[in-house]
Amino acid sequence: MKLPRSEQETIVIFDVEVGKWHIDTTYPTHIRKYAELLGEIEEKTEDRLAGWIDEQYSSSFSVKKRRKLTDEQRKEYGERLKRSRAL
Known part of the structure; x- marks a missing residue:
């Protein structure tokens, strides 16, 4: 069952005690992107992926302002x- 676009989301949490990133996503692009990177997968279906980033990958997340180009x-x-x- 495909989720409506308004209900698709990705939640990224860093757990200090474990020292790893946890990803829970229902956004199809992110499901495909993170499926290979997760070591411990808690849930994987067609519409959802949840788990921990594998230790062999170094990961960080950032937010940056989009660049506006002139014509x-x-x-x-x-x-x-x-x-x-x-x-």
């Missing part, structure tokens, strides 16, 4: 991408 910058980056694909 000139967008055009310049587009041309640069075309040139790199032509190689």
Whole structure:
């Protein structure tokens, strides 16, 4: 059963006592992304993934402001991408 977009979420918690990150997500993109990284999986279904990040992965989470490009910058980056694909 697919969850409505308004109910999809990802919760990331760092447990100081355990020293690991816990992830609980119902967002399909994150389910696919974190499925390989979790060591101890508590729940894995088509619509939900919950568990602890494996110790072999170093992980941190950050929030940053999105970069706003001007039309000139967008055009310049587009041309640069075309040139790199032509190689």
